[in-house]
Amino acid sequence: MTAVEQPETPLGHGNMRRKEDARFIRGRGTYVDDVTLPGMLHGAVLRSPYAHARIVSIDTSAAQAHPKVRAVITGETLAGLNLAWMPTLSHDVQAVLATDKVRFQGQEVAFVVAEDRYSARDALELIDVDYEALPPVIDARQALAEDAPVIRDDLEGRTDNHIFDWESGDAAATDDVFASAEVVAAQDMLYPRVHPAPLETCGAVADMDAVTGKLTVWTTTQAPHAHRTIYALVAGLPEHKIRIISPDIGGGFGNKVGIYPGYVCAVVGSIVTGKPVKWVEDRSENLMSTSFARDYHMHGEIAATKDGRILGLRVNVLADHGAFNGTAQPTKFPAGFFGVFTGSYDLEAAHCSVTGVYTNKAPGGVAYACSFRITEAVYLVERLVDVLAFDLGMDPAELRMKNLLRPEQFPYRSKTGWEYDSGDYPTALRAALDLADYPALRAEQALKRERGEQMGIGVAFFTEAVGAGPRKHMDILGLGMADGAELRVHPTGKAVLRLSCQTQGQGHETTFAQIVGEELGISPDDIDVVHGDTDQTPFGLGTYGSRSTPVSGAAAAVVARKVRERARIVASAMLEVSADDLEWEKGRWFVRGDVEAGRTIQEIALAAHSDLELPEGVEGHLDATCVYNPPNLTYPFGAYVCVVDVDADTGQVTVRRFVAVDDCGVRINPMIVEGQVHGGLADGVGMALMQVMAFDEDGNHLGGSFMDYLLPTSMECPSWELGETVTPSPHHPIGAKGIGESATVGSPAAVVNAVVDALRPFGVRHADMPLTPAAVWSAAQGTPLRTDLAIT
Structure with a gap:
C-alpha cells in the first residue's frame, strides 16, 4: 500500500477546548424538540401490547372525534399512499404501521396528529384495536425449529424464520488445523441484546410546503444525506425537493442511523394536514422499539x-x-x-x-x-x-x-x-x-x-x-461509503468547512477545524464547520462505525491540501515566480532560498479575490471540493x-x-x-x-x-x-x-x-x-x- 503525506509530529493545536461547548454549557444547544414552527401539530404513536398478534380490526372513530385531533393515520391510510412498507438499511422491508399483524411488542400500529402532544397521547387510548394473539418466538434458537411460527409471512414464499447464512475464512484448512492440534478449547457464549440508550430520544419535525413542493425534516439522524435519499425512494418525492436538517444530537451510538416509522408518519402527517408535525418519542418508546444491538x-x-x-x-x-x-x-x-x-x-x-x-x-x-x-x-x-x-x-x-x-x-x-x-x-x-x-x-x-x-x-x-470504505467493497442500499468535503477561504482568510458527517457529541466542530487549521496555518477559531443540513453540505454516508476521522477527517485534510495548492498558484503570481519555486511552511508560501519573500495564506486569500492576473486557465478564489473514498x-x-x-x-x-x-x-x-x-x-x-x-x-x-x-x-x-x-x-x-x-x-x-x-x-x-x-x-x-x- 502506498504511503501518503503525513505530519511528522502530532497536530499542533492539541488540547484546545471544544468550540461547541460554549453553547452546550449555556443551554443554547438546538435539538429537534426545540424546533417550533407556526401552526405546528404534534404526533403520537399507538404501539402494540403484543409481541405477535394478528390485527383483526382497527376502529379509529372515537379518536377522530376528539376535538383537538386533526388526523388519525393507520396502515390502511399509508397503503393508499403506497407508504405502508419502507426499505431497511439491509434490503429488507419493514411495516411503517402494522397492517396484517404485529411482530414485536411496541410495534407501531397507528399515528395520531393533534393540536398538542397531550391531546395526541390522550387520543391513542380512544383507538380500539382487536388483536388475535399468536405464539411468539423470543429465542433465536427456537426460531429455526421446524414448528416455529413464521414471523415474516408477509414475504412471498416465506416458510421459516431464516434470514441469511454468511461465512468467512477457509473451512477446510481450519478443520485440518483442528484435527492435528494438541489442544482444543471450546466455549458457548452469549452477547446479549443491549440498547444504545442515548440521552436524547428519537424525533422529527416534518414540514411539507404545498406551494413549493419542498419537504423539510428536522430529525435526529446520524446520516442526513442517506435519509434524504431513502425518503425520496419511499415517498416518491424528488430528492432535490427534500431537505434534512440534523441539529444538535444528544448522543446516537448507532441508534440514530436508520429511519423509524415515527419519522415517516410525521412526514405523512404533514402531507395530510398541510401543517408541520412534530413527533418525539418518550424514554419507554425509545427503549422498547428503536434499534438494538448484539444478541x-x-x-x-x-x-x-x-x-x-x-x-x-x-x-x-x-x-x-x-x-x-x-x-x-x-x-x-x-x-x-x-x-x-x-x-x-x-x-x-x-x-x-x-x-x-x-x-x-x-x-x-x-x-x-x-x-x-x-x-x-x-x-x-x-x-x-x-x-x-x-x-x-x-x-x-x-x-x-x-x-x-x-x-x-x-x-x-x-x-x-x-x-x-x-x-x-x-x-x-x-x-x-x-x-x-x-x-x-x-x-x-x-x-x-x-x-x-x-x-x-x-x-x-x-x-x-x-x-x-472503499465504496467498491462497501455500500448501504447501493450508496457507496465515501464522504464529501467542501472548503472555502474567504477574502479575509477566515474559512468554512462543509462536511457530510454528523456529530453526536464527538467534538467535530473542533477536531475538523484543527485538521484544516494545521494544513493551512489558520487558527481553528477562524474556521467554521458546517454539518447536518443536506442543503448546505456535500453528500456522504454519515457518522457511525467510527467513520468520522478515518473518512471525513481524511476528506478535510485532502480538501485543505487542494486549497493549499491553489494558494501556491496565486502566491506565484503575487511573487512573480514559478509555482515550482515555492516552498510551504505552516501558514505561508515562500520563495525557495529566500524565506523573507513569501505570502501568508491570509494575504493569498485576499489576492485570490482581487484583480491579480493569474496564469491562463487558473481560476481565482481559494475554494475546493473532494470526495474521499478510503483505500x-x-x-x-x-x-x-x-x-x-x-x-x-x-x-x-x-x-x-x-x-x-x-x-x-x-x-x-x-x-x-x-x-x-x-x-x-x-x-x-x-x-x-x-x-x-x-x-x-x-x-x-x-x-x-x-x-x-x-x-x-x-x-x-x-x-x-x-x-x-x-x-x-x-x-x-x-x-x-x-x-x-x-x-x-x-x-x-x-x-x-x-x-x-x-x-x-x-x-x-x-x-x-x-x-x-x-x-x-x-x-x-x-x-x-x-x-x-x-x-x-
Missing part, C-alpha cells in the same frame, strides 16, 4: 499447542435480528465485520459462519458503538483466549504476548482476508501491563485468595476495523487491564481499577480522545455488568425504563488510567485511525475476564454477560444463570 449466540473453538501457540479459530454464530432485518451493515457483509474475529493474533487458519434469524423482538443489528459487529468478535476471541489459558494453566497476559502479531508483519492480511494497516501490538500490551504493575497485582491476588477474598484481573487485547479501513488497537473485587456471598462486583492503552494513530486533540475513551469504558462496564434487554416467555419487553434497563454511573466506574502508543496509519492523509468506538470494543471482555478470574477458585471457566450479582452468585454456585430471558 449473538456464539460457539467458539480455539486450537493450540501444549505450550500455548494459537493455531486456529472456528466459530458458529446465531444472530437474532428481531422482526425486521434493520441492520446498518455494508451490503456484502450481512453479519458486519465479524470476519475480523481473528483479532490480534497470528493464526494458521480460521473460519466462521453466521446465521441470521427473525424473532418477535424489535429490529436489531444496529452498529451500536462498534464497527459493524466487531465488538462481538473481539469479545468472542478474547474470552476464548482466556478459556485456553484456563485449560493450559497459563497466565492470560503471557499467552497473549506469545501470540500477538509483530510489527514486522504489517501490513498484515488476516486469514479471513482483512488487511491490517499498521501496529505494534507487543509494545501496547507491555505498556498496559507496566502501567497496571501486573506482577504486583498477581501477588496481591495470591495473598487475597489465601484469605478467602476474591480479586480478579482481566486482560484483553483488541484490533478494531473502522472507517467503512482501506483503519485498524486502531489497544490493551486493557481490569481489576475487580467480587463478593462471592452476594455476587456484587466492584471495578477497582481499569488501565486502558489505546493506539488510534495520530491524535488530533488528545483531550477529545481521552473523553471518547472515558465514555467507551463506562459503556463497556455497563454491558459487562448490568445492561441487557430481557423478555419474558410472552415476548414482553422487561426493560422499558432506566429502573429496569440499568446504565453505569460514576459510582460504578473507577478513575480510568489511560496510556497510549502512536502507530500512524500509512494510508490515511494524517495518519489517524479513529478512537470513537475502541473503548467499547475492548472493555467488556476485560471486565468479564476479570470477574471470571476472580471466580476461578470456584472452578468457573465462563459466565455470560451481564454479570449481575445474581448471575455472579449463581456462577459461583455452579448454576449459571440465563440473563437475557426471564425464563429458565
Whole structure:
C-alpha cells in the first residue's frame, strides 16, 4: 500500500477546548424538540401490547372525534399512499404501521396528529384495536425449529424464520488445523441484546410546503444525506425537493442511523394536514422499539499447542435480528465485520459462519458503538483466549504476548482476508501491563485468595476495523461509503468547512477545524464547520462505525491540501515566480532560498479575490471540493487491564481499577480522545455488568425504563488510567485511525475476564454477560444463570 503525506509530529493545536461547548454549557444547544414552527401539530404513536398478534380490526372513530385531533393515520391510510412498507438499511422491508399483524411488542400500529402532544397521547387510548394473539418466538434458537411460527409471512414464499447464512475464512484448512492440534478449547457464549440508550430520544419535525413542493425534516439522524435519499425512494418525492436538517444530537451510538416509522408518519402527517408535525418519542418508546444491538449466540473453538501457540479459530454464530432485518451493515457483509474475529493474533487458519434469524423482538443489528459487529468478535476471541489459558494453566497476559502479531508483519492480511494497516501490538500490551504493575497485582491476588477474598484481573487485547470504505467493497442500499468535503477561504482568510458527517457529541466542530487549521496555518477559531443540513453540505454516508476521522477527517485534510495548492498558484503570481519555486511552511508560501519573500495564506486569500492576473486557465478564489473514498479501513488497537473485587456471598462486583492503552494513530486533540475513551469504558462496564434487554416467555419487553434497563454511573466506574502508543496509519492523509468506538470494543471482555478470574477458585471457566450479582452468585454456585430471558 502506498504511503501518503503525513505530519511528522502530532497536530499542533492539541488540547484546545471544544468550540461547541460554549453553547452546550449555556443551554443554547438546538435539538429537534426545540424546533417550533407556526401552526405546528404534534404526533403520537399507538404501539402494540403484543409481541405477535394478528390485527383483526382497527376502529379509529372515537379518536377522530376528539376535538383537538386533526388526523388519525393507520396502515390502511399509508397503503393508499403506497407508504405502508419502507426499505431497511439491509434490503429488507419493514411495516411503517402494522397492517396484517404485529411482530414485536411496541410495534407501531397507528399515528395520531393533534393540536398538542397531550391531546395526541390522550387520543391513542380512544383507538380500539382487536388483536388475535399468536405464539411468539423470543429465542433465536427456537426460531429455526421446524414448528416455529413464521414471523415474516408477509414475504412471498416465506416458510421459516431464516434470514441469511454468511461465512468467512477457509473451512477446510481450519478443520485440518483442528484435527492435528494438541489442544482444543471450546466455549458457548452469549452477547446479549443491549440498547444504545442515548440521552436524547428519537424525533422529527416534518414540514411539507404545498406551494413549493419542498419537504423539510428536522430529525435526529446520524446520516442526513442517506435519509434524504431513502425518503425520496419511499415517498416518491424528488430528492432535490427534500431537505434534512440534523441539529444538535444528544448522543446516537448507532441508534440514530436508520429511519423509524415515527419519522415517516410525521412526514405523512404533514402531507395530510398541510401543517408541520412534530413527533418525539418518550424514554419507554425509545427503549422498547428503536434499534438494538448484539444478541449473538456464539460457539467458539480455539486450537493450540501444549505450550500455548494459537493455531486456529472456528466459530458458529446465531444472530437474532428481531422482526425486521434493520441492520446498518455494508451490503456484502450481512453479519458486519465479524470476519475480523481473528483479532490480534497470528493464526494458521480460521473460519466462521453466521446465521441470521427473525424473532418477535424489535429490529436489531444496529452498529451500536462498534464497527459493524466487531465488538462481538473481539469479545468472542478474547474470552476464548482466556478459556485456553484456563485449560493450559497459563497466565492470560503471557499467552497473549506469545501470540500477538509483530510489527514486522504489517501490513498484515488476516486469514479471513482483512488487511491490517499498521501496529505494534507487543509494545501496547507491555505498556498496559507496566502501567497496571501486573506482577504486583498477581501477588496481591495470591495473598487475597489465601484469605478467602476474591480479586480478579482481566486482560484483553483488541484490533478494531473502522472507517467503512472503499465504496467498491462497501455500500448501504447501493450508496457507496465515501464522504464529501467542501472548503472555502474567504477574502479575509477566515474559512468554512462543509462536511457530510454528523456529530453526536464527538467534538467535530473542533477536531475538523484543527485538521484544516494545521494544513493551512489558520487558527481553528477562524474556521467554521458546517454539518447536518443536506442543503448546505456535500453528500456522504454519515457518522457511525467510527467513520468520522478515518473518512471525513481524511476528506478535510485532502480538501485543505487542494486549497493549499491553489494558494501556491496565486502566491506565484503575487511573487512573480514559478509555482515550482515555492516552498510551504505552516501558514505561508515562500520563495525557495529566500524565506523573507513569501505570502501568508491570509494575504493569498485576499489576492485570490482581487484583480491579480493569474496564469491562463487558473481560476481565482481559494475554494475546493473532494470526495474521499478510503483505500482501506483503519485498524486502531489497544490493551486493557481490569481489576475487580467480587463478593462471592452476594455476587456484587466492584471495578477497582481499569488501565486502558489505546493506539488510534495520530491524535488530533488528545483531550477529545481521552473523553471518547472515558465514555467507551463506562459503556463497556455497563454491558459487562448490568445492561441487557430481557423478555419474558410472552415476548414482553422487561426493560422499558432506566429502573429496569440499568446504565453505569460514576459510582460504578473507577478513575480510568489511560496510556497510549502512536502507530500512524500509512494510508490515511494524517495518519489517524479513529478512537470513537475502541473503548467499547475492548472493555467488556476485560471486565468479564476479570470477574471470571476472580471466580476461578470456584472452578468457573465462563459466565455470560451481564454479570449481575445474581448471575455472579449463581456462577459461583455452579448454576449459571440465563440473563437475557426471564425464563429458565
